[in-house]
Amino acid sequence: MRVLCCVKRVPAPGAKINVTADGLAVDAAHLGFTTSPHEECGVEEAVQIAERTGGEVTVLTLGPAEAAEQLRYAASVGAHLGVLVSTDGAAWDPQRTARALTAAIESLEAGSGAFDLILFGNESADSGGFQVGVRVAYALGRPIVNGIKGIEVDGPVVRARREIDGGFEVYEMDLPAALGVKEGINLPRYPTMRGRLASKKLEITTLVLDAAGGDQALVRLHRPTETVSQTVILGDGPDAAPAAVDVLEELGLV
């Protein structure tokens, strides 16, 4: 089975996120980069499916040349092929991103046939547009369901679980299909030394293609106004329990 997983390179912020002077990007001068969390789980899921079905995993990213780092990371945990749609590194709006990814997937599929399953992260950790996967799947004519935290491939059918309040929903689709996955679907493995070495040899296919921009434009990023809370310290250790229970009682909970 051939599985494609789309990933996004995002900064790995610490306790605070700073913005560049022009307000157009996260100041990543002192930050490392990582794979957006839902997508890291997507790669793990793709690798597990390929292991079970004797298949192949392709990882696709759209970003600057440095995003090759995230493709190599995916290879170090078991992905087989890496494809980079290179940009100048500026943030692309969701419509433009989706158009470029669609064109990239169409070109990959024209070469080696349709992917049986395409995995997206439910939303990216940074811009969080909640739409790129849906747009790409629709343009490719594939069904897609988001919010997926369980996947079971059974011959030509994929069953997917989505968490709801107090339980889960089950969806069932014929392949080929696409799914938007969420963290919690699995616990991603760490790369082995052997995996790391193998990832250095990954041949990355670079596609240069542009796409028409969408109608949403970034003006500036800023931090929300911090609500400065005057924390009332109720006391130290277990002796503070009565004061804590007074608070709960005031809220009508005791």
Next chain:
Amino acid sequence: MLLVVLEHDRGTLGEPAREALTFGRTLAAKMGVEMHALAIGAGAPATEQVAAASGDHGAARLYTVDHDLLSDFGPEAWGQSLVQVINTLQPGAVLACGSERGNEVMAQAAARLDWPFVANCTDIIPPAGGGGQWSMTRIQWGGSLLEDATLTTGTALLTCGLHTVASAPVEPAPVAPPETQAVAVELDAALARTVVKDRVVLEAGVTLPTAPVVVGGGRGVGSAEGFAPLEELAELLGGRVGCSRAVTNNGWRPHSDQVGQTGTRIAPEIYIASGISGAIQHWVGAMGSKHILAINIDPEANMVVKANWAVIGDLHQVIPAISAEIRRRRDRP
């Protein structure tokens, strides 16, 4: 007209729909238009409860789409229905709540129309004079950063961030439910492919997103077994246990208990956050809480600084003491 897409579960309107209507009232006023609501479903989706609740929250009119394919939620069938309703009614903007389903349905409609869609807005300014450019502030990084954006479009497709506003009915309450009007749609039978096939209920009663009290534990809890006193306190208060990402990464709790950007966004009356430093990824899931009580050995911890109240100390001693004190007071004659 501003059209609000109502999120409901087989005829029961939930909190996200009330939030969208509350947010939508302000937006409709800025646009200078009426707010109408849309219920998509099968077999009279505008149940009495849906009609009454949408009217109570300010919808002047209620449209319904009733189709056999819509007997349960299906992102493609809902998205396609919304597209046809938009084509029929030509609203000035369409708004849903930025819940998992809300964002998904709007993305499905936007993909079909090849229109832009701006998710998780916290503030929206419609174009002056009816045409041109929208301005909005929207959530990035789960709420750690905000983005000011512009949108050039005819009909704007928008969601408001979950818990951006607290839902509130209009006052005085309307005397009668809104007038209801059916809108016919034609759906390709193939769209049944993404309609919910089955549901599995794992737990009844209070769940993490709706719990009035959440007792959260972080790395400071130390182990899976360490959560027993938190469970006990949560049960005493009719609440649920939540946890940070460090906890699920260590395998101490299931991911469904995780509060945070990649987990659940909670909005309880009080969040008792114990042994949680308050990293941004966790904070954005907890910031919808009405009150926060932090329990931490570090008085400088981010969670302590942001809390309403704090107890400085070891949660393994403080939490059992709180439970004991609650029992003592309840047993008082």
